[in-house]
């Protein structure tokens with residue numbers, strides 16, 4: 109675990125190059141201390157940034173000058189050989205270029221200008237592309253498995269695309285491997301910030317220590333404005349507009365500011381001393397958080413759960429497929445309800461009631477019952493077809509947590525062997541089938557696989573809970 113002490117050299121280097129958490133007090137030994145400090149938050153991202161004093165909403169908490177942002181442009185401006193090499197491969201995507209640049213810079217070792225930053229990057233990641241076959245299957249739900257396969261395929265294709273460039277550039281052979289590429293692309297995926305001049309974004313030393321909090325719900329999109337009750341008073345409408353301004357603000361808590369030529373981070377809310385200061389990286393479902401960042405949120409207002417939907421339901425309305433989902437709390441999305449109401453209407457009558465369905469109104473009691481029955485039946489079918497129940501997943505997570513708590517590697521592996529079921533499959537996949545092998549196996553590798561497996565089980569459990577909540581709500585309504 110790295111804390112402020114072990115990050116001392118990074119914070120000093122960052123201060124020397126203009127990063128500061130203070131508007132008016134330049135500090136020499138650390139870029140932090142006036143507004144923020146590095147701290148450890150075991151349940152919300154591990155290493156992160158905490159408030160060292162009361163922070164007001166909207167206050168500037170960190171500023172990083174453009175010159176310290178690691179981008180394809182900043183690296184190639186400094187290194188003519190790199191610049192020439194990239195020019196020979198104009199068809200590479202901006203993300204491929206930045207990923208390559210990161211490996212190229214790391215290959216320089218301590219002589220790299222960025223070394224004080226690079227040496228503190230995480231050693232491993234849990235994004236979907238790093239999931240092995242076992243962890244992928246543990247997701248259980250087809251579209252999640254498919255997203256994992258797609259992510260892995262994309263990483264491999266991107267890597268193949270830079271093979272020539274890697275060989276020409278003479279970067280260390282261990283940095284040319286797919287394993288190294290996966291690490292570098294996970295670094296880019298989970299740590300870059302948006303900049304207007306490069307689609308791949310930038311790596312911002314210290315600024316990339318902010319952990320994530322989700323922006324709240326769908327409150328600033330057309331669907332909710334549409335569903336706003338027509339009998340609301342003027343005051344209600346003003347309140348809604350206020351909320352919308354707040355949620356828009358929540359999406360802009362950090363950004364590159366051209367006039368300051370710096371990345372600036374603002375407190376998205378007021379924080380008490382010691383509280384973790386969080387950043388919203390954007391609006392993501394749990395599957396997307398897993399794909400790009402390697403974690404998920406137990407409570408995610410932006411999560412979406414999809415179930416198979418028959419073709420005639422898509423055909424009975426004009427809602428796009430991706431808008432037909434169930435919220436984490438079990439409520440069907442506005443579009444899903446509307447589409448089901450139209451589908452449950454006789455085709456000859458759909459035109460006549462379309463305006464009501466699209467505005468979110470119920471069409472009739474009978475129609476509503478058909479909709480609720482469809483939801484209940486289909487959620488049940490999905491749940492029954494999944495290989496494990498919520499209770500089994502809960503038990504599995506308890507056992508995984510017990511194993512993770514074990515400090516002595518031998519104990520970890522032996523305990524793993526005492527659990528049956530999916531644990532046996534997990535051990536087999538990791539090449540451990542008997543006690544002797546358990547003792548010799550690398551516990552670091554096992555722990556990493558265990559972390560990813562746990563994420564997969566957590567994801568499928570939240571998926572199932574949303575469906576159960578959906579069924580519960582429907583039964584109460586019908």
Ligand SMILES: C[S@@+](CC[C@H](N)C(=O)[O-])C[C@H]1O[C@@H](n2cnc3c(N)ncnc32)[C@H](O)[C@@H]1O
Pocket residue numbers: 151152153154155156230298299316317318319320321400401402403404
């Ligand atoms: C930009 S980094 C944040 C700093 C990071 N914790 C570190 O030690 O360098 C993003 C990564 O932090 C972790 N993270 C951020 N927010 C999190 C959260 N709310 N819960 C769990 N992990 C989180 C994830 O591993 C994510 O990929």
